[in-house]
Amino acid sequence: MTTLKVQHLTGGYRDVTVLRDIDLTVSAGELCVVLGRNGAGKTSLMAGIAGLLPTVRSGCVLIDDRDVTTMPAHRRAAAGIALVQEGKRVFRGRTVEENLLLGTYSAKGWSLRSRDRKEALATAYQRFPILHDKRSDKAGGLSGGQQQMLAIAQALAARPQILLLDEPSAGLAPAIQAEVFATATTLRDDGLAVIVVEQLVDSALEVADSVVVLDSGRVVSSGPPDKYRNSTLLQEVYLGRSREE
Numbered sequence: 492m493t494t495l496k497v498q499h500l501t502g503g504y505r506d507v508t509v510l511r512d513i514d515l516t517v518s519a520g521e522l523c524v525v526l527g528r529n530g531a532g533k534t535s536l537m538a539g540i541a542g543l544l545p546t547v548r549s550g551c552v553l554i555d556d557r558d559v560t561t562m563p564a565h566r567r568a569a570a571g572i573a574l575v576q577e578g579k580r581v582f583r584g585r586t587v588e589e590n591l592l593l594g595t596y597s598a599k600g601w602s603l604r605s606r607d608r609k610e611a612l613a614t615a616y617q618r619f620p621i622l623h624d625k626r627s628d629k630a631g632g633l634s635g636g637q638q639q640m641l642a643i644a645q646a647l648a649a650r651p652q653i654l655l656l657d658e659p660s661a662g663l664a665p666a667i668q669a670e671v672f673a674t675a676t677t678l679r680d681d682g683l684a685v686i687v688v689e690q691l692v693d694s695a696l697e698v699a700d701s702v703v704v705l706d707s708g709r710v711v712s713s714g715p716p717d718k719y720r721n722s723t724l725l726q727e728v729y730l731g732r733s734r735e736e
């Protein structure tokens with residue numbers, strides 16, 4: 492069973508440190524929600540896990556007990572990590588199918604074998620039938636929700652064990668947001684380790700198995716979702732009264 496562990500991760504953008512001593516663990520079949528206000532470091536943490544953070548000063552990222560901290564992003568992808576970046580949807584000028592196929596390659600030469608690639612496509616179409624219907628359409632013509640589904644399907648095409656979704660519901664209509672959450676829980680139930688960065692706190696708490704709250708690049712609180720329901724903890728963080736004493 493795959494477990495992703497982030498231990499004491501400190502790093503950022505060259506000499507600007509934005510993550511400090513971050514700990515986070517998520518296992519196969521679990522959904523971890525990362526909360527925190529704008530600028531808290533959520534996207535940087537996803538980048539740190541996926542191998543896209545320019546500087547890691549100390550700490551490590553482990554997949555099971557394999558240390559991937561010094562691996563570049565394409566090797567982490569091969570090791571099982573997939574990231575759907577914040578606000579990044581899809582290649583709009585490419586067809587749906589081309590977008591899915593791109594998910595099975597990486598710029599640095601890693602790719603699925605052709606039989607696995609066909610299977611990855613079939614799985615994506617099974618999971619998202621609308622993408623099958625629209626497979627020859629340009630991705631730019633899809634609705635926002637469909638583009639987000641395509642972005643998730645593209646990430647899944649690489650057959651990750653660990654899926655990172657950075658604000659997947661942002662900019663989508665409420666009904667579509669609910670669909671995105673349903674997709675995240677289905678993937679969790681299918682055995683992926685899932686991390687979702689979210690602004691929609693209530694919806695996030697409903698689907699979370701565990702919660703990590705960031706503020707100013709630190710984990711200021713973590714625990715099961717029950718801890719945060721009917722509690723002022725999150726309000727304090729979001730209103731900026733959670734600075735460590």
Ligand SMILES: Nc1ncnc2c1ncn2[C@@H]1O[C@H](COP(=O)(O)OP(=O)(O)O)[C@@H](O)[C@H]1O
Nearest residue numbers: 504507509527528529530531532533534535536
């Ligand atoms: N490329 C970058 N270079 C320098 N600082 C950055 C860069 N990207 C983000 N930051 C800074 O890192 C901090 C955390 O940002 P980010 O991880 O995007 O937070 P969040 O996703 O929680 O809104 C912010 O202070 C932001 O200004």
Ligand SMILES: [Mg+2]
Nearest residue numbers: 533534535577
């Ligand atoms: Mg962000």
